[in-house]
Amino acid sequence: xxxxxxxxxxxxxxxxxxxxxxxxxxxxxxxxxxxxxxxxxxxxxxxxxxxxxxxxxxxxxxxxxxxxxxxxxxxxxxxxxxxxxxxxxxxxxxxxxxxxxxxxxxxxxxxxxxxxxxxxxxxxxxxxxxxxxxxxxxxxxxxxxxxxxxxxxxxxxxxxxxxxxxxxxxxxxxxxxxxxxxxxxxxxxxxxxxxxxxxxxxxxxxxxxxxxxxxxxxxxxxxxxxxxxxxxxxxxxxxxxxxxxxxxxxxxxxxxxxxxxxxxxxxxxxxxxxxxxxxxxxxxxxxxxxxxxxxxxxxxxxxxxxxxxxxxxxxxxxxxxxxxxxxxxxxxxxxxxxxxxxxxxxxxxxxxxxxxxxxxxxxxxxxxxxxxxxxxxxx
Numbered sequence: 001x002x003x004x005x006x007x008x009x010x011x012x013x014x015x016x017x018x019x020x021x022x023x024x025x026x027x028x029x030x031x032x033x034x035x036x037x038x039x040x041x042x043x044x045x046x047x048x049x050x051x052x053x054x055x056x057x058x059x060x061x062x063x064x065x066x067x068x069x070x071x072x073x074x075x076x077x078x079x080x081x082x083x084x085x086x087x088x089x090x091x092x093x094x095x096x097x098x099x100x101x102x103x104x105x106x107x108x109x110x111x112x113x114x115x116x117x118x119x120x121x122x123x124x125x126x127x128x129x130x131x132x133x134x135x136x137x138x139x140x141x142x143x144x145x146x147x148x149x150x151x152x153x154x155x156x157x158x159x160x161x162x163x164x165x166x167x168x169x170x171x172x173x174x175x176x177x178x179x180x181x182x183x184x185x186x187x188x189x190x191x192x193x194x195x196x197x198x199x200x201x202x203x204x205x206x207x208x209x210x211x212x213x214x215x216x217x218x219x220x221x222x223x224x225x226x227x228x229x230x231x232x233x234x235x236x237x238x239x240x241x242x243x244x245x246x247x248x249x250x251x252x253x254x255x256x257x258x259x260x261x262x263x264x265x266x267x268x269x270x271x272x273x274x275x276x277x278x279x280x281x282x283x284x285x286x287x288x289x290x291x292x293x294x295x296x297x298x299x300x301x302x303x304x305x306x307x308x309x310x311x312x313x314x315x316x317x318x319x320x321x322x323x324x325x326x327x328x329x330x331x332x333x334x335x336x337x338x339x340x341x342x343x344x345x346x347x348x349x350x351x352x353x354x355x356x357x358x359x360x361x362x363x364x365x366x367x368x369x370x371x372x373x374x375x376x377x378x379x
Contacts, residue, residue, distance in 0.1 A: 018358050018367050020320040021200045025362035030256060037252035044248075049228065052251040057211070059258055060195075063178075065188040066213035068220035071246035072227050075174040075196020078210035079107035079144075081244060082170055082192045085222045088113045088141055095135050096144040096172075097127050098328040098338070099347045103196075104146055104172050105329045105338070116140070117330055119344045123288040125149060125301070125354075128346070129157035136161075142168045147176035147186045149324070150202070150268075150298035151289065155181045155189045170194065174210075177203040178265045180294035187213050197246075197254055202268070202298050203261050205250040264361040268297040271359055271368055275300055278372035283379045284310075299324055300359035304379060307355050313378040319371055322356045 027034065041052060053071050061069035072078050088094060092113040096104055099120045108115040116135050121128045127145045143162055145153035153171075162169045173179070173187040174196035180186065187193025197209035214220055222239075225232060230241030246254075272287070272295070279286050285303040289295040301324065304310055311321050328347050330338045357371055 016318050018319045018363075018371060020322050020356065020358050022360055022362055023199055023204070026360070029362065030260065033256045034253060037256050038249055041248045041252050047248045048245055050248045052248045052255065053246055056246075056251040056255050056258070059255060060211055061213050063258060063261075064185050064193065064213050066193065067215040068213065068217065070212045070214075070220055070223040070227065071251060072210045072212065072223075073244035073246065074208040075194060075198060075210040076103040076106065077227070077242075077244040078174075078194035078196070078212045079103055079170075079172060080110050081223055081226050081242070082194055082212050083107050083111045083113070083142070083144075085219055085226055086142070086168055086170070086191065091139060092141040093137070093139040094142040094144050095132055095140060097146055097148075097347070098330045098344055099125060099325065099350065100146045100148060100172070100329065101174070101325065102329060102332070103174070104144065105335060108144070109335075113141070114139070115329075115335075115338055117338055117344060119346045120148075120350070121154075122346050122350075124151050124153070124290060124293075125350065126151060126153035127158070129154040129161070132158065132161050133165075136165050136167070140165065140167060142170060144170050144172055146172040146174075147179055149287070149301050150176050150179050150296040151287070152176065152179050152181035152186050152293045154292075155186075159189070174198075175201065175298040176296060177201060177298075178261055178294075179296040182292050188215070191216065192219060197250070202265060202296055203254065203257055205246075206253050207247075207250055209246045209250045209254065210244075211246075265296045267361040268359060269295070271363055271365070272297045272300050274365060274368050275357065275359070275372060278369060279375060282372075282376050284375060297359055299356040301354050301356050302375070303350060303353040304355065305353060306379060307353050310375065310378050311355055314371070314374055317374050319374060320358065323354060324356050325354075326351060 057069035088111045090112040094108045095116045098117045105115045118131045169190035171193040173193045192214040195211045197205040226241045227244045230237045230239030
């Protein structure tokens with residue numbers, strides 16, 4: 001029966017489809033390790049805030065190069081709780097971007113602060129550091145850069161501006177596990193770094209999960225309280241907290257996957273290089289990797305004025321693609337009061353042009369050649 005159901009799913013999905021993300025093939029490569037890890041948790045009988053979570057926090061913080069790791073329920077919670085722990089609140093302003101997943105801006109708004117949106121760089125799609133200083137005023141408390149698609153933001157320039165104006169910097173590294181800026185892993189170059197372990201991320205759980213890394217013992221201790229109802233010990237609540245904890249099964253899964261992350265990222269880079277070579281003479285603009293960066297290609301994003309026609313052509317030829325992101329935050333109904341669209345010209349332009357091609361470690365080179373050929377055929 002199990003084999004029959006699996007076959008039916010494959011037939012429904014389209015056995016010849018090149019998927020935008022293929023988590024099943026990833027699992028097949030590490031299934032024995034995953035099952036052993038899950039069994040270990042099940043046999044322990046301990047499922048929340050146990051040895052697996054504690055071990056993963058240390059292992060991930062060590063990997064990033066930070067002193068402390070605080071595992072939470074999602075990347076969204078990582079951002080929200082970090083801003084809350086740093087005292088961001090009503091009357092404060094936080095400078096960030098509109099071309100990002102909604103969680104970046106949502107974390108600011110949920111803390112009752114005001115997002116101040118800056119345009120992105122036309123090549124990296126990360127915050128344009130040259131535009132930050134013009135947005136700073138007496139209410140500005142923080143700069144929140146996003147390492148989008150796996151490419152680092154301009155951290156030296158951001159740090160210089162922050163120091164000049166006495167601002168805090170928090171890195172949204174939710175799409176950049178293992179990415180590097182001038183040889184240093186992102187997430188450990190500011191007061192705190194926030195990561196998501198959503199299943200499709202370079203390091204993904206089999207459910208939701210997130211992590212905050214920091215070198216501040218005081219901040220780490222406060223975050224540990226906030227994620228667990230504000231309690232220092234059971235039934236003793238020092239702060240008004242929430243429930244945002246990475247469960248033991250997800251922690252065990254992520255410990256297994258962390259051991260594969262560097263190899264998986266290198267495979268992404270190899271496939272991205274092949275795409276670059278094959279699409280070099282295409283009218284589509286491929287991703288840029290700056291000299292200071294090690295891109296980990298959470299997404300392989302191209303730009304084309306014929307994006308929608310290209311996506312339709314690829315779909316007809318059994319190639320799935322995604323758009324990250326078709327509607328920028330300041331164009332969303334819930335956030336239309338945030339910015340004058342005319343001041344975010346690059347953001348508005350690329351929202352109509354970007355297309356994420358299939359890219360994941362188990363993608364084959366033949367698949368990449370097929371995708372590239374169809375892109376060129378359409379454009």
